[in-house]
Amino acid sequence: MEYELRELIEGQAAFSKLLNSELPVGTAFKLSKLVKKIDENLFHYQKVRGDLFKKFGEKKEGEKYVIKEENIIEFNNEQDKLLSEKVELNIVQVKLSEVTNAKLTPVEMSLLSKI
Secondary structure, three states, X not given: OEEEHHHHHHHHHHHHHHHOOOOOXXXXXXXXXXXXXXXXXXXXXXXHHHHHHHHHEEEOOOOOEEEOHHHHHHHHHHXXXXXXXXXXXXXXXXXXXXXXXXXXXXXXXXXXXXX
């Protein structure tokens, strides 16, 4: 299935919480494979996002970049395009019954249900 990078980023914290729950070994294995695929895509996202900061920002202390005021709108537009990029993930579905020990909020469940 195709997912937007935005969906992967929004679900990242909920995945982390889920992975820190006590789960059946098969479920934990499925989820760890899924998170590895997601992490690969997020690594590339962070690299491109960093390039946007360099393009539209100015270097401050250390390696930190701050977006120039005159570039904020263009930066936001470019970042929105990036977040809308589609990512193909072949995901094995995890049933709700497999994660009964996980304590997730309704918001976290909603974010995970997209993926």
